[in-house]
Amino acid sequence: MSSSRGRLTSGILLAAVISLEIGSACADDLTRSGEADFNMYCADCHGDDARGNGPRAFGLTAPPPDLTRLAERHEGVFPRESVTALIDGRASVSTHGSREMPVWGKWFKIEAEEGLGGAEGDEGSIRKRVNALVDYLISIQE
Numbered sequence: 001m002s003s004s005r006g007r008l009t010s011g012i013l014l015a016a017v018i019s020l021e022i023g024s025a026c027a028d029d030l031t032r033s034g035e036a037d038f039n040m041y042c043a044d045c046h047g048d049d050a051r052g053n054g055p056r057a058f059g060l061t062a063p064p065p066d067l068t069r070l071a072e073r074h075e076g077v078f079p080r081e082s083v084t085a086l087i088d089g090r091a092s093v094s095t096h097g098s099r100e101m102p103v104w105g106k107w108f109k110i111e112a113e114e115g116l117g118g119a120e121g122d123e124g125s126i127r128k129r130v131n132a133l134v135d136y137l138i139s140i141q142e
């Protein structure tokens with residue numbers, strides 16, 4: 001008798017934990033995948049297929065580069081480090097006067113601060129999101 005009540009209680013607890021996890025995954029933008037972030041933040045300019053023909057591309061001085069050919073343009077090796085730094089953008093703002101692409105590191109930091117209620121963990125979540133974006137770009141190379 002008491003053991004079946006125990007099972008029932010742990011079953012309820014498990015259900016509560018699962019629904020809590022599902023709830024926070026939906027509410028928490030920081031767990032987005034690279035592809036979801038790409039569609040949300042990058043496709044406007046770079047296009048749904050990342051070839052540089054998004055609806056916002058036309059107002060820019062330089063067309064957004066085709067992101068499916070980053071490896072091809074670098075002798076077949078995807079330049080992970082420079083692409084990561086470029087997407088984050090915070091390290092190169094002062095030297096890149098004419099940059100038209102938003103500084104995503106700054107943007108993700110603001111979102112991290114809003115999501116986490118403070119500075120704790122910001123850098124980790126920024127790196128995770130930029131890395132996920134880079135992994136997505138690697139997966140669509142031609």
Ligand code: HEC
Binds near residue numbers: 083087100
């Ligand atoms: C407002 C339009 C715009 C948005 C939005 C945008 N980009 Fe860009 N992106 C550009 C432009 C324009 C360039 C060319 C360099 C420059 O002028 O800043 C570029 C360059 C790049 C490059 C360098 C490509 C190369 O050939 O070296 C990468 C990588 C990149 N973007 C990734 C992204 C990712 C990832 C996102 C979303 C998080 C994004 N971009 C969002 C406009 C945009």
